[in-house]
Amino acid sequence: MEIPYRPGLEGVPAVETAISFLDVEQEEIVLRGYDLIELARKRTYVDVVGLLLDGRLPGEPERKALEAELLQAAEVPEGVYQVLKALPASAHPMDRLRTAVSALGTFDPEVRDLSQEALRRQGLRAIARSAALVANLERVAQGQPPLPLKGDSFSKAFLEALLGREVGPEEVRAFDQSLIAYSEHELPNSTFAARVIASTLSDLYAALTGAVASLKGPLHGGANEAVMYMMLEAKTEEGLEAWIRERLQRKERIMGFGHRVYMRRMDPRALLLKETLKTLARNHPEAEHWLRVGERGEKVMQEAKGLYPNLDYYAALVYYVLGLPIPLYTPIFFAARTAGLVAHVMEQLAHNRLFRPRVIYVGPRGLKLEEA
Structure with a gap:
C-alpha cells in the first residue's frame, strides 16, 4: 500500500x-x-x-x-x-x-x-x-x-x-x-x-x-521574542503598518501571525491575551498604546494576507507591559x-510504542564503484 x-x-x-x-x-x-x-x-x-x-x-x-x-x-x-x-x-x-x-x-x-x-x-x-x-x-x-x-x-x-x-x-x-x-x-x-x-x-x-x-526555534516558541522586537522597532501604529508592508513586499515572514492549525481564524489564545492586554490597559497607559499598535498590525495582516495573530503576538505585548525581559x-x-x-x-x-517512521527515497540508485 x-x-x-x-x-x-x-x-x-x-x-x-x-x-x-x-x-x-x-x-x-x-x-x-x-x-x-x-x-x-x-x-x-x-x-x-x-x-x-x-x-x-x-x-x-x-x-x-x-x-x-x-x-x-x-x-x-x-x-x-x-x-x-x-x-x-x-x-x-x-x-x-x-x-x-x-x-x-x-x-x-x-x-x-x-x-x-x-x-x-x-x-x-x-x-x-x-x-x-x-x-x-x-x-x-x-x-x-x-x-x-x-x-x-x-x-x-x-x-x-x-x-x-x-x-x-x-x-x-x-x-x-x-x-x-x-x-x-x-x-x-x-x-x-x-x-x-x-x-x-x-x-x-x-x-x-x-x-x-x-x-x-523562531518558527515555534521563539516567535514571541521576535514579535516584541518588531513592535519596538516600529514604535507606533503607523510605524508598524509601514514595517509590515515593507517586509511583505520583500516576501518576508511576519512573526506572530498564522498557525498550522488556525488557518482561517484567530487563535483563541490570542483573543484571550488580547482581552488580558485590554484589562491591563485600564491602569497602564503603556498597555493602551501597545494595544492600539497591535490592533493595527492585526488589521494590516488580515487585509494583506488573510492571516490572524497567534498566541505569541499578544503574549509578547502582555509580557512587555508587565516588565518582563524580552530574552x-x-x-x-x-x-x-x-x-x-x-x-x-x-x-x-x-501506552508506549516506539516512533519509527519511514521515508520516501528520492536519491539515486544503482551506482557502481569503479575498479581500483
Whole structure:
C-alpha cells in the first residue's frame, strides 16, 4: 500500500491522546474535556497543572496542597546553578535553559523510574524547578545570587522572582492567564519531540531537554521574542503598518501571525491575551498604546494576507507591559508548557510504542564503484 507523503507530517495523526485537542470547527481548545479559554478565565495555572497530571480538576484543598508542593519543590540544586554559571553569559537564555534542564535530571534520584507514580513526582519537580530556573537565568548570568520562589501562590512567586519586586493582583492574574494559555496545545513540534524521545524509554528530563531545543526555534516558541522586537522597532501604529508592508513586499515572514492549525481564524489564545492586554490597559497607559499598535498590525495582516495573530503576538505585548525581559519570553513559554509536556510523557509511557517512521527515497540508485 502506498503511503501518501505529507511534508512536515501536515494533518497526519501521530498519537491517540486524552490530554488535549484543537477543535478548529468549534473554535475550542479542549483540555481533558474542558475549554482551555474558560479555564484561563475561571481557574488558575495550578488548577491546570492538576488537571494535566491527574486527569481532573483539583478541589480547593487539593489545589492548596498542590500549590504548596510546587513551591516546596522549586528549590533548584546548587549543582545546576554551578552548571549555569560555567556557561557564557552571552549565550541565548534558551541555550542555557536547555543545559540546565538536562542537568536537573542528574540530580533527580528517581530519574530512571518510569512508573506513573514516579513520573508524576518528577513532573512536579520539573514544573517547579523550570520556573525557578527561568526566573534566575539572567541573574545567574550577571553573577547575582538566585532568588527563591516563595509565598503561597505559585504564579505570584514565579512573577516576583522574574521581576525582582512585589506584584499586584492584576499583574498576577494577567501572568497566570498567559501560563494557562501556554500550558498545553495538543501536538506541536516540541511536544512531538518529547514524545518521540520518551518512546525510546529514555527519561523525563531527556524528553524535556529535547522540547527546549525545539522551542528555541523562531518558527515555534521563539516567535514571541521576535514579535516584541518588531513592535519596538516600529514604535507606533503607523510605524508598524509601514514595517509590515515593507517586509511583505520583500516576501518576508511576519512573526506572530498564522498557525498550522488556525488557518482561517484567530487563535483563541490570542483573543484571550488580547482581552488580558485590554484589562491591563485600564491602569497602564503603556498597555493602551501597545494595544492600539497591535490592533493595527492585526488589521494590516488580515487585509494583506488573510492571516490572524497567534498566541505569541499578544503574549509578547502582555509580557512587555508587565516588565518582563524580552530574552525570557520563550523560556517562560517553556516553563508554562512543562506541565503539558510532563502529561504527554506520562501518557506516552503508559501506552508506549516506539516512533519509527519511514521515508520516501528520492536519491539515486544503482551506482557502481569503479575498479581500483
